[in-house]
Amino acid sequence: MTDLDRRRFLTAAALGGATIVGASALGALDADAAFATTRSTLDPAIPSSVFAEGRIGAMDSGLLHVAGSWGETHHVQLTNATSVWKLRPTSWTEIEVGDGMYGRGVRMPDGTIAADAVWINIVNLECTLQGIDRDRIEVAHDQHRVVGRLVPGTTLASYGGGPLTADLSRLRIGQAVRMLGAWRPADDSVDVARLTVGV
């Protein structure tokens, strides 16, 4: 798939439904075929996209075996067109067994979900800043302590509705923050992508 095809596909996916049309038009024979082309029209007879959530228990040729947090099981097929995020846009080679995930895609006849996007370990926490160090912060989320790791070249902050900046010197203990980042299963901390700082 060329970059142009990928952009067209992702644009269609963001509008919702277009990916499903593609899958149906191709007979939904397999996940790769489902995302091989894009269509601009929507067919209301075709069901909407589906969502998967859980921990990755195994991986096999781009097929994720996911244990949902409420007892369900998902089989999520990654394709050349699947958008993968893990702290930053990346490829599936960064995905590991034990990671948490959210995925959006289309249900194939065999029950597999062909994913157009997966977000690995992503969290977006409303919390209060409790500690600031050179390379980490501590926050309270739902009365639990969470360590946020500041990642040079990646962690950005927005203060009071302003633009994103790499300047973290305006962080203050007691501030309300939205912390978007990637949870690290190994130590339960979070690599911080972005801090939205309140007033």
Place this chain on the structure above:
Amino acid sequence: MACGSTYLWRGKCTWFCCGGGWGPCGSTGTGACGTCQSSQYKGAWPNASQACWDITRPDLCGENMPRRGCGSVMRIRHQCTNATVCITIADCGPRTKSFCGAKSCCNGVCRTNHIVDLTPAAFSVIGNLSSGHVPVWIYE
């Protein structure tokens, strides 16, 4: 309850996890209504009850949205792509007062103040989770 087309509010929409899950979400409960779950199309509204309002205080940011309690249905539309999702209110939030002036923009038009939170399942229908927020219009 129907997912309608009567304008209700507009502003910045964010996402949150609830009902358990992996990582820091594992400690989250099922929300103020007892029905919130990340994998379902649910949302949080700052005026879900008087007790909720007392916590979120959107009026301190100039937002005096009406009360819509547990089980209320809303249609959330992305301001620019027009992608929509229907949600059921299942929690109290976001804490609007803590983020007065926070903006979300597309095509040069911004919406201000956190006025609704969606579960990951719902948010992923209208936006990219890694963006963290989108500008929305809300209908009922």
